[in-house]
Structure formats: structure tokens, C-alpha cells
Amino acid sequence: MAATTGTVAIQEWKGGEIVFAGGTDWAQEEAARDKLYPNLHEPHRLKSLAGIKIAFISGGTSAVHCLAGDVDGRLYTWGRNEGQLGMGNIKKSSVKGFEDLQLSPVKCIVSEAIAVAAGADFTVWIAGGKALAAGNPQYGQLGDGSDHAYNSKDSSICIIYDPQPTPKSVKGTLAEKTVTRIACGQNHSIAVDNEGAAYTWGSGSYGRLGHRVQQDELLPRKVEEFKGRISVPADAVIAAGGNASFCTVNFPGQIYSWGKLKASGDSQMYPQNFMDLSGWNVRSFACGPAHYVVAADSSAITWGQATNGELGYGVNGKKSSANAAKCNALEGFRVHQVAAGVGYSMFLVGSDEKGLEKLPVFESTAPETAAAGASSAEAAEAEAAGGSSKGGKRKAVASEAKAPASKSKKAAK
Secondary structure, eight states, X not given: XXXXXXXXXXXXXXXXXXXXXXXXXXXXXXXXXXXXSXXXXXXXXXXXXXXXXXXXXXXXXXXXXXXXXXXXXXXXXXXXXXXXXXXXXXXOOSOTXXXXXXXXXXXXXXXXXXXXXXXXXXXXXXXXXXXXXXXXOTTSTTOSSOOOEEEXXXXXXXXXXXXXXXXXXXXXGXXXXXXXXXXXXXXXXXXXXXTSOEXXXXXXXXXXXXXXXXXXXXXXXXXXXXXXXSOOOTTOOEEEOSSEEEEEOSSTTOEEEXXXXXXXXXXXXXXXXXXXXXXXXXEEEEEOSSEEEEEETTEEEEEEEOSSSTTOOOTTSOSEEEEEEXXXXXXXXXXXXXXXXXXXXXEEEXXXXXXXXXXXXXXXXXXXXXOTTSOHHHHHHHHHHTOOOOOOOTTSOOOOOOOOOEEEEOOOO
């Protein structure tokens, strides 16, 4: 099992192409959704990343942003920006009610990363065998030992959790280890090292950290269940849902889970066997807020609720599935990796996959909001090099980004 959600080593393959299904409404402007932010009910190729060999991808169970890394170590991020895009800044705006947006992929300031994972509004990277994090620190999910909280008013209590837009090293015991895998849930993270151990940190509600207690952890803590006879391989498949975590172990075909897996029922406070994917050779596993995406054998498997077409069943396909089902548009494809977020799914496939050219292409036609004459990537690098603005407070974030006019067109056959 070589690939994981949010984690693939660049040297394992020659790179591929992203196929995307679901919503493109990053600004949540529902009135303009059909025209400017269409829902892609079937898997689409992305015009903005055409010709770029993608090594790995990542979303997050509550993420309204996406991440991708190419074979040369460059990172691309797009979607909402409250610090989690890793660009070193948070743009402010006088327009109320909207988050900062990056509408097309640009390079972030992390270099030579081999893996990345996205939470609701934070991101974790692996670079040089170490974990780096940026974004919202409220539950300790950045793993630096602090929630960065302070009282913003003298006369009353108004707690602000100061966003950390510049990626910094995750601290604690994990800082001394070589990190091989990373995944992020809504407000928590799970990592694997090269010695057969798993670590979790962040929000501890519903038992999602697997420590048998509902307690937040500001620093990475080892999951004690994985020791002795049951250990975690360095190339484990891991995933994190909103309130749950998943991990393969050293027994072939076995996946363990913990936390709250369904809306009803009790929480699992420690890792236990997960039987829903028995019989599948799972390569990659990703969780959205209400849907799951899996790469196994020569199939892409999805199930759950689909409000924006994220299951990839097509315009006339079913809108939800209680059980794991194949995404027919990608049947026969060897999906290298999957990722998921709020209302979307991503599939990373080989650029030479037979039938790839027949998939429709999604293309954003609106001009970027970056400085005239500069690409989004160049603008991001200029900000990082020239002393970017300080991060805005999480309580008040806004954007002047213009909504893109987007279109979906069939690729030439």
C-alpha cells in the first residue's frame, strides 16, 4: 500500500493529472453558483493545471481549499484562505461576509514537500522528513504546543485565536522522528513515522485522537494501541474524517478506525477493526464531511451524501449511497490517490491513462486578482519574499476577490 490520503512520496511515480468532481463555489455565492461556480457531477480534468505532473493531492474533511504538489517539489493551493494556503499572508477586504479566496492554484512558500494534508482551515506538510503546519490554531491542530489565544478586549472577554499563516515545524516527540504519512480531519491531525508508530493531536472530542479520553492535545501524542503485534507500517494508508481517524496496520487488508464514524451511535474511543472495505486492496482513503472516497484495485469507490456531485455518479446519477459503490466514469483507471473536502472529491490518475482524454475539462475564464502582468504564483512568491502582510484575526476575515466566470467543456477526443 504505497499511497495515502494527502501523502505520496514523489519518487514513487512519475506524476499524473488531477480529476475533480463536486462544487466549485469556494465563495459560497449560491445565487451565482450555476453560472460562475458550477457543480461538476462527473469527474473533470482541470485546465489550470494542464501539463503539470502532479505527485500528490490533498483536501480535508471540512476543507474548502485544495492542495497539490508536482514532481519538482512545487506546491499549489486554491480555495478559501484564512492562512491555510501557506502563502504567508491573509488578504484583508472591506467587503463583509466573505472569506479570503485564491481562485486558481498558486505556489505556496513551502518547498521540497513530499506530502500535504488539509484540515478545515489549517494545513500540514511533510518536508525533509518533518511536519510543518499553518492556519487556525484553535484546538492545537498546528502541533506547536499553543492555541495562540488572547483576549482582544480590555473591558470584556473576547477570545481570539490568532491564525498562523506562515508554515512552522510541528513540535514535541514527533519533531525527533522521520514523518512518512500525514492526514488531517476537521480540527485534528494524524501522522505516521518510520518506526511503526502513529501520532494524533488537535481536537480530542468524540475520541477522534484514539487516546481513550476526550481531550485536546496541543502536541503530537503517540496512539498506544499500535504497538507490539499491531504496528503501523511506514507506508500506511491513513485518513481523517470530521470526528474520526483511519489507519492500515501491518496485517494485509486490515483497516482500524476510531472516533465517531456515523451521525448516530456511540463513539469509538480507541482503534478498532473497520470492516466496510473488506476484500478491497485499498491504496488511498479520503474523507469529506459526509462522504468517503477510496482508490482500490482498478476502481474509484465513493459513498455517502453528495450535495454538489462529489460522488462523481454523473448529472443523472444517484445523489447519495449508503454503501461503497464504484464511480463508473473512472472504472478501469488505476487511481493513484484520492482527496476530498466540503462538496468535492479529487482523483489523481496517470497522465497516460486510457480514456482520460474523453473526460470533460473545467476551465476558469475570469482574470486573476493578482497584480497585472504577474501570474498568481509570481504574486505569491513576491509577497513571501517582500515581507507579506501579517495574518488577520480569525474572527474578521473578508475578501475583495472577484468571482470567476467558469465553464465546463468537453475535451477534444
